[in-house]
Amino acid sequence: MSQFTLTVNGKAHSVNVDPETPLLWILRDTLGLTGTKFGCGRGLCGACTILLDGEATRSCMTPVEYAVEMEITTIEGLSVDSKHSLQLAWIEEEVPQCGYCQSGQIMTAAALMKEKSHPTDEDINVAMRMNLCRCGTYQRIRRAIHKAAQVM
Amino acid sequence: MTITSKISRRDFLKVSSAAGAGLVLGFYLPYRDRLLAAETDSPLDFEPNAWLKIDTDGTTTIMVAKSEMGQGVMTSLPMIVAEELDIDWATVQMVQAPAHPKKYGSQNTSGSRSVRTSWEILRKAGATGRMMLIMAAAKKWNVGIKSCYSDKGTVVHRPSGRRFTYGELVNTASKIRIPSNVSLKNPDDFRIIGKSIPRIDTPSKVNGSALYCNDVKLPDMHYATVSRCPVFGGTVKHFNADATLQSNDVVDVFEIDRGVVVLAKSTWAAIKGKRLLNVTWDEGTNRDLSSKKITQLFNKRSEKKGAVGRKDGNVEKALELSHSTLQASYEVPFQAHATMEPMSCVADVHRDDCEIWVPTQGPQSAQKVVSKLTGFPLDKIKVNVTLLGGGFGRRAFNDFVTEAVQISKKAGKPVKLIWTREDDIHHDYYRPASKHILQGGFDNNKRLIAWSHRIIAPSIIFSEYITFPIPFKEKLDRVALHGAKDLPYTIPNILIDYKMANTAIPVGWWRSVYHSQNAFANECFLDELAESAGEDPFEFRLKLLSNSPRHANVLKLAANKSGWGNPLPQGHYQGISCHESFGSFVAQVAEISINEEKGVKVHRVVCAIDCGQVINPDTVEAQVESAIAYGLTATIKSKITIKNGRVRQSNFHNFKILRMDEMPQIDVHIVSSSESPGGVGEPGLPPIAPAVANAVFAATGKRIRKLPILPKDLKTI
Ligand code: FES
Ligand code: FES
Numbered sequence: 001m002s003q004f005t006l007t008v009n010g011k012a013h014s015v016n017v018d019p020e021t022p023l024l025w026i027l028r029d030t031l032g033l034t035g036t037k038f039g040c041g042r043g044l045c046g047a048c049t050i051l052l053d054g055e056a057t058r059s060c061m062t063p064v065e066y067a068v069e070m071e072i073t074t075i076e077g078l079s080v081d082s083k084h085s086l087q088l089a090w091i092e093e094e095v096p097q098c099g100y101c102q103s104g105q106i107m108t109a110a111a112l113m114k115e116k117s118h119p120t121d122e123d124i125n126v127a128m129r130m131n132l133c134r135c136g137t138y139q140r141i142r143r144a145i146h147k148a149a150q151v152m
Numbered sequence: 153m154t155i156t157s158k159i160s161r162r163d164f165l166k167v168s169s170a171a172g173a174g175l176v177l178g179f180y181l182p183y184r185d186r187l188l189a190a191e192t193d194s195p196l197d198f199e200p201n202a203w204l205k206i207d208t209d210g211t212t213t214i215m216v217a218k219s220e221m222g223q224g225v226m227t228s229l230p231m232i233v234a235e236e237l238d239i240d241w242a243t244v245q246m247v248q249a250p251a252h253p254k255k256y257g258s259q260n261t262s263g264s265r266s267v268r269t270s271w272e273i274l275r276k277a278g279a280t281g282r283m284m285l286i287m288a289a290a291k292k293w294n295v296g297i298k299s300c301y302s303d304k305g306t307v308v309h310r311p312s313g314r315r316f317t318y319g320e321l322v323n324t325a326s327k328i329r330i331p332s333n334v335s336l337k338n339p340d341d342f343r344i345i346g347k348s349i350p351r352i353d354t355p356s357k358v359n360g361s362a363l364y365c366n367d368v369k370l371p372d373m374h375y376a377t378v379s380r381c382p383v384f385g386g387t388v389k390h391f392n393a394d395a396t397l398q399s400n401d402v403v404d405v406f407e408i409d410r411g412v413v414v415l416a417k418s419t420w421a422a423i424k425g426k427r428l429l430n431v432t433w434d435e436g437t438n439r440d441l442s443s444k445k446i447t448q449l450f451n452k453r454s455e456k457k458g459a460v461g462r463k464d465g466n467v468e469k470a471l472e473l474s475h476s477t478l479q480a481s482y483e484v485p486f487q488a489h490a491t492m493e494p495m496s497c498v499a500d501v502h503r504d505d506c507e508i509w510v511p512t513q514g515p516q517s518a519q520k521v522v523s524k525l526t527g528f529p530l531d532k533i534k535v536n537v538t539l540l541g542g543g544f545g546r547r548a549f550n551d552f553v554t555e556a557v558q559i560s561k562k563a564g565k566p567v568k569l570i571w572t573r574e575d576d577i578h579h580d581y582y583r584p585a586s587k588h589i590l591q592g593g594f595d596n597n598k599r600l601i602a603w604s605h606r607i608i609a610p611s612i613i614f615s616e617y618i619t620f621p622i623p624f625k626e627k628l629d630r631v632a633l634h635g636a637k638d639l640p641y642t643i644p645n646i647l648i649d650y651k652m653a654n655t656a657i658p659v660g661w662w663r664s665v666y667h668s669q670n671a672f673a674n675e676c677f678l679d680e681l682a683e684s685a686g687e688d689p690f691e692f693r694l695k696l697l698s699n700s701p702r703h704a705n706v707l708k709l710a711a712n713k714s715g716w717g718n719p720l721p722q723g724h725y726q727g728i729s730c731h732e733s734f735g736s737f738v739a740q741v742a743e744i745s746i747n748e749e750k751g752v753k754v755h756r757v758v759c760a761i762d763c764g765q766v767i768n769p770d771t772v773e774a775q776v777e778s779a780i781a782y783g784l785t786a787t788i789k790s791k792i793t794i795k796n797g798r799v800r801q802s803n804f805h806n807f808k809i810l811r812m813d814e815m816p817q818i819d820v821h822i823v824s825s826s827e828s829p830g831g832v833g834e835p836g837l838p839p840i841a842p843a844v845a846n847a848v849f850a851a852t853g854k855r856i857r858k859l860p861i862l863p864k865d866l867k868t869i
Binding site: 001018021022025028029030032033034035036037038039040041042044045047074075076078079082087090091094095096097098099100101102106124125126128129130131132133134135136137138139140142 | 494
């Protein structure tokens with residue numbers, strides 16, 4: 001077991017974990033931030049997406065060491081009041097169905113919007129194609145991203 | 153809906169005696185198409201299974217025992233009550249009930265039937281509540297009932313303009329005898345039903361606060377993974393857990409029925425511990441089973457007649473007399489559910505009671521399973537239904553509940569069982585693979601006079617009891633005929649028969665069940681027949697739908713909205729299909745193009761749906777989009793194959809599902825209708841595979857008779 005200090009949603013946490021533990025499980029089990037989901041454990045689905053220094057990252061594949069001294073943002077920390085333009089657009093477009101993939105979708109979209117405030121359909125395809133949604137909410141995700149871009 | 157018409161108010165409604173303050177109306181929601189105890193038993197004995205409660209502050213709580221898995225029941229069911237009760241939607245709360253053996257009737261959430269079976273009763277319950285509140289106001293004012301009316305959560309005395317809120321009336325109302333005669337709203341006056349009311353679960357699903365089973369945490373809870381034999385039916389021979397036990401935070405390793413358990417203090421420790429396990433399996437009798445062998449079995453079974461499911465006229469004779477005939481056979485593979493949230497269950501078994509948290513489509517069957525495992529009576533078993541991270545039929549099975557309870561019992565601790573994605577893909581109850589042999593015959597006026605369809609497939613309902621070799625000659629599985637037997641086309645001679653072909657592969661309900669296979673066969677063959685008759689596939693269908701107006705209507709709508717027959721962009725082609733399932737009628741036109749490397753690209757799907765009275769149009773659209781996306785994975789992306797008795801796929805790299813850049817534009821057109829509501833979770837799925845396959849024919853001249861349609865299948869064109 002080893003000690004690590006992680007900065008999650010602006011707060012420093014000291015954790016004592018098996019150094020092999022992927023960041024995902026530290027967020028979920030150790031810190032109780034369960035908005036980040038487990039879907040595949042192999043970087044294939046995007047359900048576990050978080051921001052590491054603003055970049056969309058698969059937390060299931062991120063060794064804890066790698067995240068030390070980086071700014072970790074989870075869905076819980078995307079906004080203080082759940083009113084990030086993407087969250088509002090997600091509600092307006094009624095995107096979620098089962099909802100399980102949506103934290104990951106929103107975090108990936110947030111990283112995209114930081115790079116491109118007005119993404120094209122092709123930008124959305126490229127950025128979002130690694131985030132799977134078994135409920136097939138893609139059409140609405142696309143609409144919601146465009147909508148959020150309008151108000152930003 | 154005829155099924156509820158026999159219920160009188162007194163039979164299905166009662167004021168709860170344990171109400172305390174407020175008005176509590178208990179009522180009964182029926183299950184499937186069967187009527188409730190209330191119809192046969194004395195009305196006095198009847199147990200309500202759903203509640204409507206209005207508090208003195210006007211808050212209205214509706215408790216219904218259906219599971220929310222993304223289909224929107226938590227919103228659509230209360231909408232129906234709120235409409236008839238005439239309240240402000242903002243004051244409504246929905247509570248999901250825990251499992252109870254009797255109290256809530258059936259809690260199964262499947263078959264696209266939540267709204268269908270609840271619709272009329274929810275309306276009557278709401279209307280009765282409203283009537284009682286009006287009666288209470290009339291009593292308090294000492295005026296005639298006719299001079300009072302309801303207005304969004306209040307009752308108004310027309311002549312004087314005086315007004316009571318519902319909250320002010322509930323205590324008086326709760327002492328009133330349930331009226332025997334209430335009238336329902338005229339659908340023209342609906343202000344909630346038929347509107348796209350925002351779903352109540354959405355806000356929690358965009359900020360990470362929605363609680364799924366995987367998120368449940370109890371004091372001293374341990375985490376468990378299970379190593380199961382990859383070969384179906386195999387068992388543990390022996391195992392070496394040395395490395396696992398040395399791994400951080402692993403607490404114990406032991407055996408349960410289905411395999412070897414790693415019990416740990418964190419999820420990661422349990423996952424890692426499982427990777428370090430060394431298990432030697434007794435692979436049993438299925439170790440040589442393969443997709444190839446299953447195909448051979450299907451082929452062999454297909455040679456002889458099956459159990460007859462429908463017989464109109466005399467097909468054999470008609471085929472003999474036909475001027476021309478056509479035969480084709482179609483094959484559909486196994487499919488995995490791959491819900492985004494892998495299976496999981498939290499179990500806490502004590503000395504004489506047990507509590508579980510589970511994302512299930514069948515809370516009561518889960519409760520029974522736990523009772524059997526623990527020996528506890530049902531009332532000592534609490535089943536909490538969490539949100540479901542996808543259901544699609546997979547969570548009607550309780551295999552993961554069994555595992556969790558066995559583990560908690562052995563460990564003497566609360567345990568969260570985690571399945572990895574590999575566990576999920578390897579140990580599903582798969583959509584049955586199937587083979588379909590179709591024959592058609594035309595007379596010399598090119599009139600279609602004969603249709604036969606032989607279905608060769610494993611049976612879901614008999615799969616647990618009957619394995620190959622089948623111990624009797626033929627047995628009809630009516631479920632396997634869904635979508636084949638009810639062929640809507642007017643053809644004088646029809647024969648539908650079924651050959652059971654069970655294998656060791658576990659099979660189960662997969663979104664739309666056998667409709668997905670049967671619609672593919674039907675609607676592809678219809679296209680082949682149209683071609684051989686030299687007719688347009690749309691016109692050909694329409695002519696045969698003269699006795700099926702709702703089918704014909706959606707078909708025309710889809711054709712019309714998609715610009716069927718009009719010029720398309722260069723390289724684009726259309727295919728059409730039409731299918732009814734779960735009480736809803738759907739037609740789709742798929743517009744595709746073909747890329748040598750990438751295979752079929754679906755650009756747009758125009759879908760017309762007649763699902764009767766619509767509760768929430770946006771939910772209907774969302775469910776249709778979802779069903780099409782789900783169906784497209786099975787049409788152009790993935791299949792489950794078997795080799796050496798095990799599933800070859802393991803995760804999303806080889807069980808690929810549809811992605812953002814592959815999602816077509818979907819245009820949904822809903823037929824306005826006052827017919828009883830049909831299902832919406834599944835009916836959008838069956839037509840998509842044949843619509844795409846028919847479009848591929850339009851593009852290439854090649855008939856698709858096997859799914860999925862992969863790039864390599866198109867290369868030879
Ligand atoms: S859980 Fe990390 S990508 Fe799927
Ligand atoms: S909303 Fe269910 S997986 Fe995306």
